Amino acid sequence: MGKRIGYARVSTDDQNLDLQRDALALTGCNAVYEETMSGKSADRPELGHCLKALRSGDTLVVWRLDRLGRSLPDLVGIVSRLEQEGVGFESINERIETTSAAGKLIFHVFAALAEFERNLIRERTRAGLAAARARGRKGGRKPALEEAQVREIKALLKDPQIQVGTVAKRYGVSRTTLYRYVGKTGPR
Known part of the structure; x- marks a missing residue:
């Protein structure tokens, strides 16, 4: 059986990692990577170190889903990469884990919802651009010179x-x- 590696993140220095540390320790994590950084930031160095430390058969454990991904599509991307590498995923609060068939099913429903959300945004954007063009508006930047x-x-x-x-x-x-x-x- 592989290692259980935790990842904990808070957004500001004012917040405290203790709650996440305690929860991850109770699940038997061998190591915990900790970060104080906004989830919106694409550059999260400790997450990078954590993902590099994982090997096939290991499980990445987080306190809540929002601690790992910046958005649902980002979360789905990370967990999909883990799955391809044979690494399991577990979220303590949501009680989601991808090491069982039922857990994978739940996560894939999340993935489908994320794709659905992306498609809706794309359709709304196209419809908005078409409506603007119909009213005579052109897209893009105003020319710098007349x-x-x-x-x-x-x-x-x-x-x-x-x-x-x-x-x-x-x-x-x-x-x-x-x-x-x-x-x-x-x-x-």
Whole structure:
């Protein structure tokens, strides 16, 4: 039988890891990786160390599901990777574990709900963009320069005494943006 490795996380320094530590100790965790960091942060170094320490046959134990994943899709992704590596997963509060058939079923229902949520968001986004287009709105960023400004800039840059950087500054754009609109005008 493999090791039981715990992962505990709190969002701020004001919060305390004691409750999670105690719960993980009661489940027989051999080691616990602890982190004080927002769950929204993609860079969670202790979680990375924890995941590297897990081997096939081990079980990752968390106090609650929200301690592991930043979102349901993120959680599903992490647990799916664990499953592919032969590592079990257990959440103490929700009483979910993926080492049994029933536990896997419950977790896969969560995964299906996460995919459903992603698809709904995608559909709503498409519908919103289509409605905006129907009202004559164009998506994307407003152009940095108007047609009249581009004509003025081209006329100014015909004078070899005028520097590209000066023109760019005058119109409030970068040299790169200026070149994108008028093309390269030779060395300056």
